[in-house]
Amino acid sequence: MKWLRRPSWFALLLTVAGALLFIRLGVWQLHRADEKEQILRRYATAETAAASDFAAVAANPPVDAFARVNVQGEYLADRLYLLDNPRHDQRGGVEVYAPFRPRNGDRLLLVDLGFLPGNGTDQAPQLPPLPTGAQDLHGLYVPAPGVGFEMGGNALARQTRWPKTTVYLDLPQVATDLGGALYPQVLTLDADPSSIYVREHTIDFSAMPPARHRAYAFQWFTFAVAALVILLVLHRRRPSRPGKP
Structure with missing residues (x-):
């Protein structure tokens, strides 16, 4: 690839390590989303x-x-x-x-x-x-x-x-x-219409619902792509100026 300068080993290793870390974090967030959805399904099943x-x-x-x-x-x-x-x-x-x-x-x-x-x-x-x-x-x-x-x-x-x-x-x-x-x-x-108490029990994932885990996963995957893009941009060959070899 004539348009790309060879990156140093340090830059290459740093980029690969960072991208792999971001991908790992994204996969972990997807697993957490799946776990919480399974918990919510088990809770809904138990209620009936x-x-x-x-x-x-x-x-x-x-x-x-x-x-x-x-x-x-x-x-x-x-x-x-x-x-x-x-x-x-x-x-x-x-x-x-x-x-x-x-x-x-x-x-x-x-x-x-x-x-x-x-x-x-x-x-x-x-x-x-x-x-x-x-x-x-x-x-x-x-x-x-x-x-x-x-x-x-x-x-x-x-x-x-x-x-x-x-x-x-x-x-x-x-x-x-x-x-x-x-x-x-x-x-x-269980809920009781005659009770003064409100009984709408559920697992409280309001602070971090499954959808938010997936949003964070998307962010981590975006960071992985950005790391690769930055490496390519920084090592792109600049076009030669006219009159220079």
């Missing part, structure tokens, strides 16, 4: 599946599926936890969790009662009392919301009255606060 007995999956929930279960037991009265960072509406509000003692269970189950919309103020919404006596609950047995980076330490330990408020739901902290062991996942209750 027949309920199984909670005891069958309580201690060892399936790693490749979401279990829909039914469980009998009683709520612990006056031990509510308010998750203060859900994104259900712009007026604020809280996701409400209650400890539940399954019949014949060896530990407590944290139940996601649903989202309680706010009123546009900093005050927590008015909480309805928990039902008393034996209860028969139905819902999905799913991992607790992610913890993320928690500043300020354990907020539950500094509160002396229930309901207690937190911006992260950390199951070990809740277990310590209750003074007893918890099952490794939480129960999100």
